[in-house]
Amino acid sequence: MRYARHISLSEVGEAGQQKLLDAKVLIIGAGGLGCPALQYLVAAGVGTIGIVDGDTVDETNLQRQVLFTTNDIGRSKALVSKEKLNQLNPDVTIQIYQAFLTANNALEIIREYDLIIDGTDNFATRYLVNDVCVKLNKPFVYGAIHKFEGQVSVFNWNSGPTYRCLFPEPPTADQIPNCAEAGVLGVLPGVIGTLQATEAMKVILGIGEPLSGKLKMVNLLTNSEQVISFSRNEQQVEKATQMDLANSYTAASCSSENEVDVEQFQAWLETGKDINILDVREVYETPKLEVDVISIQLGEIPSRFKELPTDKPLIVVCQKGIRSLRAIEFLRENNFQNQLINLKGGMAAFHQQAIQHE
Amino acid sequence: MKLNVKYFGLIAEWMGRSEEQIDLWENSIAALRQQLETNCRRLSNITYQVAVNQKIASEELELSENDEVAILPPFAGG
Numbered sequence: 001m002r003y004a005r006h007i008s009l010s011e012v013g014e015a016g017q018q019k020l021l022d023a024k025v026l027i028i029g030a031g032g033l034g035c036p037a038l039q040y041l042v043a044a045g046v047g048t049i050g051i052v053d054g055d056t057v058d059e060t061n062l063q064r065q066v067l068f069t070t071n072d073i074g075r076s077k078a079l080v081s082k083e084k085l086n087q088l089n090p091d092v093t094i095q096i097y098q099a100f101l102t103a104n105n106a107l108e109i110i111r112e113y114d115l116i117i118d119g120t121d122n123f124a125t126r127y128l129v130n131d132v133c134v135k136l137n138k139p140f141v142y143g144a145i146h147k148f149e150g151q152v153s154v155f156n157w158n159s160g161p162t163y164r165c166l167f168p169e170p171p172t173a174d175q176i177p178n179c180a181e182a183g184v185l186g187v188l189p190g191v192i193g194t195l196q197a198t199e200a201m202k203v204i205l206g207i208g209e210p211l212s213g214k215l216k217m218v219n220l221l222t223n224s225e226q227v228i229s230f231s232r233n234e235q236q237v238e239k240a241t242q243m244d245l246a247n248s249y250t251a252a253s254c255s256s257e258n259e260v261d262v263e264q265f266q267a268w269l270e271t272g273k274d275i276n277i278l279d280v281r282e283v284y285e286t287p288k289l290e291v292d293v294i295s296i297q298l299g300e301i302p303s304r305f306k307e308l309p310t311d312k313p314l315i316v317v318c319q320k321g322i323r324s325l326r327a328i329e330f331l332r333e334n335n336f337q338n339q340l341i342n343l344k345g346g347m348a349a350f351h352q353q354a355i356q357h358e
Numbered sequence: 359m360k361l362n363v364k365y366f367g368l369i370a371e372w373m374g375r376s377e378e379q380i381d382l383w384e385n386s387i388a389a390l391r392q393q394l395e396t397n398c399r400r401l402s403n404i405t406y407q408v409a410v411n412q413k414i415a416s417e418e419l420e421l422s423e424n425d426e427v428a429i430l431p432p433f434a435g436g
Contacts, residue, residue, distance in 0.1 A: 033436045121436035144433035146367040151433050166414065167432040171405050184435060217366060217430075222376070226364075228428060230414035 002091070003045055011207045017045065021091070023204045026050040026113035028101050028129060030077040032189025033119035033143045033196060035067040040197040041117075042085045046204070048093045049085070050113055053077040054100035054312065054339065056274050064186035074273040098274075099311050101125055102337035103245040106132040115203060116140035117196050123170040130155065130163035134240035139203055143196040148185050148221040150192035153211050154199050160212035164236035188220055246335070258328075259342040260315065262353040274312045275341075280327045281318050287351050289317070298323045301330055313339040321346035359385060363394075363427040369406060372398050385421040394429065406431050 006012045006020075023046050027034045030053040042049060057065070057072045057080060065077075072080045078096040085094055097109055101120070110116060110132050118129045118140055126144070133140045139157035143150065156162045195216070202208045217226045260268070268275060269291060277293040280301065296304050298318070308314065308331075316324040321344050328340045343350065359382050370376045382390055387408055395402040408415050409428040421427075 029436050031436050119436050121434060123432070123434050126434070143436070145435040146433040149367055149433070167405065167407065169405055171432065182435070189436070215430075217428075219366075219376075226412065226428065228409045228412050228414060228430070230409075 002089070006044070012205060016205045016207070019204055019206075020045050020201070021047040023115065024048040024050070024113045025115050025117060025200060025204075026052065026110060027117045027119055028052045028125070029119035029121060030065075030067065030081045031055075031061070031119055031121060032064045032145065032184065033193035034117070035065045035081070036190045036193035037117050037119060037143075037197040037200070038067065038081060038085060039088065040194060041200060042089045042092050042094075044197075044201060045089060045091055046200075047091070048095065048113075050095045050097065050109065051078045051081050052097040052099065052101050052109060053081075054098060054310075056313075064184065064189050066190065074268070074271040076274050100337065100339065101128060102310065103128060103335075104310075104337060106245065107136070110138060111136055113138065115200055117200055118142050119193065119196070126163065127170050128245070131240040131243040131245065134162055134237060135243075141196045141199045141203070143189075143192045145184055145188050145192055147182055148188060148219060150188055150195075150218045150220075152192060152195045152199065152216045152218070153214060154203060155212075157203060157210060157212045159232070161230055161232040162237055162240060164240055165233040166215060166230050168233075168236055168239075185220060191218065191220065258340065259344050261344045262350045265315065265343055265350065266353065268315075275315050276309050276312050277315045277317060278308065278324075278327070279317050280323050281347070285319055285347075287347060289347070289350075293317075298327055301327050302334075305331060305334065305336060308336070308338070310336075310338040313341055315341045315343055317343040317347055317350075319346045319348055321349070359383075359421065359423050361390070361421060361425050361427050363429060365429050367431045367433055368404075369398075369401065369429050369431050372400050382421065387415055387417050387419055387421070390421065390427065404431060 003017045006017050007014055025041055025046050027038055030051050055077050057068045057075055057077055059073055062068055067081050067084050076098050078098045082094045082096050106128055116133055116138055120126055133156050140155050142153045142155055199210050202210045213229055215228045279293045279295045280298040282297055316327050318324040324342050328342055331340055361380050361382055363380050364377045365373045407430045410425050
C-alpha cells in the first residue's frame with residue numbers, strides 16, 4: 001500500500017517500484033542538497049541508501065537542512081539522518097559513513113552503489129566524485145547552488161558526458177568561493193536537491209529524459225530556467241580515468257570553521273560534539289585537557305601523522321595556538337584528508353577562560 | 359555584431375547585471391572572452407564556460423548576429 005501512488009502510474013507500475021526497491025543509491029553530503037534528496041528517495045522506497053558525511057549539525061545548517069532539528073546540534077549528520085529516515089520508511093536499508101569522502105575511501109564506498117548523488121559543497125570533492133565515478137563507470141547526479149541559483153545535471157550515464165566535459169578543471173581556491181560562505185536562500189537546496197532526486201528516479205526507472213549532456217540552470221529570483229547542452233569530451237574522460245587519486249584533491253570538506261575560540265571549544269566539549277583532539281605540545285606541558293586527546297608532539301607529526309584518525313573533525317591544540325597552526329599547515333601540505341580546526345589562543349587561553357568562569 | 363549575453367552566479371554579480379547586449383567586432387569566441395575580460399578583469403582569473411544558443415561552444419565556433427550567449431561559472435555550494 002505504501003507505494004500505491006507509484007504503482008498506479010503506468011510509467012512506474014509494479015515493475016518500476018521493484019526497480020526502486022532493488023536500487024542502491026549513495027548520497028555524498030547530508031547537507032542542503034542531500035537532505036531533500038534523501039527524504040524523497042527514502043520515501044520512494046529506494047531499497048539501499050548510503051550516506052557519506054563526516055560533519056556534525058551546526059545551528060546555521062537548520063535554515064535549509066530540513067532533516068535536522070535544534071536538538072540535533074553537535075550530532076553526526078549521517079547518524080541523525082539515518083535515525084530520521086528509518087522512521088520515514090523501514091523498508092529502506094540505510095548504510096552510513098561518518099567520514100568525509102576522500103581519495104582514500106572514495107573507491108571502496110562508491111563501488112558498492114549503482115548511482116551516486118553529489119551533494120557536496122566544495123570543488124575538490126566534486127572532482128573526486130567525478131573521477132571515481134568515471135573510473136568505476138557509475139552515473140552520478142550533480143547539483144550545485146549559489147545564493148538563488150542552482151545547477152543540475154546527470155553525468156557519466158550511458159556513455160554520456162562527465163563533469164570534466166562541462167568544467168574541465170577545478171578553479172583554484174582563490175578564484176571562486178568554495179562553499180556557502182556567500183549565503184544561500186534556504187529553499188534553494190530544497191529545489192535543487194529535489195530535482196536531483198527526480199533525475200535519480202528517472203535513471204533508475206528508465207523513464208523520461210534524464211539531464212544527460214544537459215545542464216539545467218534555475219534562478220529562483222527571476223524564475224528563469226535554461227537548459228544548456230554539451231557533449232562528451234574523450235580527453236576529459238581519459239583524464240579522469242588516469243587520475244592519480246592520492247595526489248589530486250586537497251579539501252575534504254568545506255565546513256567553514258578552521259579555527260575555534262576557547263568559549264566555543266568549551267561548548268563543544270560540554271555538548272559532546274563529535275571531534276577528535278590532537279595535542280601537539282611536549283609531554284611535560286600543562287594544563288592538560290580533561291578529555292581523551294591524541295598526543296603527538298609537533299616534531300613527530302611528519303613521521304606519525306598517518307596514525308591520525310579521519311572519522312571526525314580534528315581539533316589541533318598547543319599552548320598558545322601557534323605550534324598547532326604549524327601542525328595544520330604541515331598536514332594540509334601533505335594532503336591529510338580531514339577537517340582541521342585550530343584552537344585559537346591554545347591551552348593558555350582555554351585555561352584563562354576556565355578560571356574566569358569559576 | 360550584436361550579441362545577447364546572459365551572466366550567471368558570481369559572474370552576474372561581478373558584471374552588476376544578469377544580461378546585456380554587447381557589440382563585438384570579430385566573430386570568434388576568443389574575441390568575446392577578451393572583450394568580457396577587459397570589462398571585468400576578475401573574469402580572466404577564473405575558469406568559465408561559454409554557451410551559444412543553449413549549447414556549450416567550442417573555442418573554434420564562429421559567432422553570428424543576435425546569438426544568445428551564456429557565461430557560466432561552476433558552482434561549489436551544496
